[in-house]
Amino acid sequence: MNTEPAKASGETAESPGALASLLYLFVFIAVVFLVAAAGGAVTATSVNDWYPTLEKPPFIPAPWVFPLVxxxxxxxxxxxxxxxxxxxxxxxxxxYPLAIFGAQLSLNLAWSILFFGLKSPVLGVIDVVVLDVAVAATIIAFARFNRLAALLLVPYLLWSLFATYLTIGVAVLNR
Structure with missing residues (x-):
């Protein structure tokens, strides 16, 4: 599999040094997990009291599956x-691809705020549908530069589509 950059706009990439590369790897991990922690904090506000009272669609995973995945x-x-x-x-x-990545990461956090924070499955549906499009756009944008990066996001898109089913199910069953 080719993971070399596609020559976007005729530019050739100059690889960053090993130390800078490692530093930025940790920065990317830190930023993504800070967003994850923020979403988790919002989710925790109602996951144990409001969420259990909702009717759920078929095939909803056990609660322990969500943080693991x-x-x-x-x-x-x-x-x-x-x-x-x-x-x-x-x-x-x-x-450009990292801006799209940032947008989808923001939409991911927004889902937790809308669904769990505001306790609004309907707003969660709107957000998760836009999130699905943003994740697909991120995969397309990443593929122009690094195919492996795009492939690493495919499980995220599949889980996001499953989350869309779950969110719509909760919204419909709890009108």
């Missing part, structure tokens, strides 16, 4: 973003 997906997202940055060699050249 999300931590794995957040780690893959951070690695994917880092790979795009590393492939391009700079934020100038990776700005």
């Amino acid at each position: 999300w931590n794995f997906l957040y780690f893959m997202m951070a690695i994917a973003a880092w790979l795009v940055w590393k492939t391009t060699g700079s934020f100038d050249r990776s700005g």
